[in-house]
Amino acid sequence: MNDVLSPPAHHSDLAEVPLKPLGKVLAVTSGKGGVGKTFVSANLAAALAKRGHKVLVLDADLGLANLDVVLNLYPKITLHDVFTGKAKLEDAILPAPGGFSVLLAGSGMVEYSRLTSEVRSEFLRVMNTLVPNYDVVILDTGAGISDVVLFAVSLASEVLMVATPEPTSLTDAYATIKVLVGQQQRQTIRVIINQATRPGSGAAITNQLQQVLDRFVVAGLNQPIRLVHMGDIPLDPEVRQAIMRRQLMMQATPGCPAGVALGQIARNLEESVIPRPA
């Protein structure tokens, strides 16, 4: 390298520079894996569809997608074929059992688990094409805060953080919230507590997270950050049964406690984020 350097070409890391989020797009994320992101994405989509919304769930966990397992759908055409130009976008969209549409990543997406500029632009193209056609688009993101996850979240207008009451899940959720606040200047993050064992524990946990954030993160910022508790999904044996049978819980046993809770979360979203269907 010469001593007199030319300024490096501007080539921004999207994990660090967020894009303008798209409207009506909800990113379902969590710090830790295995807390029920995909379960929440699919069943919330079904709950919203039941209330009259036109919903699309997009498998944004490009590396390790398992929305296909939850929905028991194994399509021939996936997002992978769209990204590689082998299929048209409209052919990759499927009707899912809960009355919503779904766009699955496909197992071949492992090669896209790194956020390259092609993945970015393909993802953006797909989103720009799809978002106008739906009332709500739910992005089922991967766990953790990899650059693909952060990129997917940066496209969403709302973040739904799923956590369980376990310390590990809360720590990872908290660390993720810190990243989203720092890198994407998020001011509102919506919290869903899954596998709650006690009524009211979700609100208490959210309140706790808020207090820690206010004390350790907000103190150094000039804007407040608001965590909004959207509801609890109780620990419910029906959920496990539906997962083991590879059925959508909202279809198999919508009246079980977890199903009722998801219906309530859908109503809460209507009150705060999504306009009621006409």
Next chain:
Amino acid sequence: MKSTLAPPSPSLIDLPDLQLDDARALLAHDARNGQPQHDESPTDYLQRVIDSLCELSLKDPLTGLGNRRHFHAALVRQIESVARSGESVLLLLLDIDHFKNINDTHGHLAGDQVLRAIGHCLARCVRPVDTVARYGGEEFAIILPNCRPLFGRTLAERIRQAVSDLCVQVSPLLNIQATISIGGAYAPEWVRSTPELWIERADTQLYRAKSNGRNQACIDQPQELSVSAEEKGLLYSHLAADEANPFEFGPGNVTNRVNA
């Protein structure tokens, strides 16, 4: 790397038939590497030649530091580790200030001596786990795993100071003092970055250090992401309440309300 299996029969490897001259010439700087030892099996000898060639292919011949290939491999390894462990890893790019002047004024041999001396100085400044490499020309790179964000600036400053204190004697009558500019960037924690993006962020800082007048260090400070013990303690305080009052959800008391 030595195989624990019995050596293959001599008919499988016929040493005199192998075209090893180029390999021997490459390894000639180390007398032990060139020729088979009397008690050595052909497999062991070849393994030793291969190991030595591998080592040679990762070394910068002038400074003895890692070369660019070595650096790149180490960087990729660190990216994988950061993505999984969230460890904070610092990358420093270091460029000798006005090196062209040294070459033009004192000749390339003097320039080489300065490169070698600074390379050794860098290697002395860091821990054995760190990777010091010659990135190219008069530019070096250092990868520092497990380097807390608080220490990055201090460390870079210490390296800069050590180099500027260095007095390279290129001839009995000539001492050369050189300075370096340093740019540093941490790998984004928990994020699987790419070598290009990470290098680019360090390079941006190096450019800043150069344009601010050289002989200084600029570090791209990461967002503090770790969750401290104090934060954790506060986060888990609800668990005590759960323990004290472990009644469960019944069908009638599922209540969810937006609380904001």
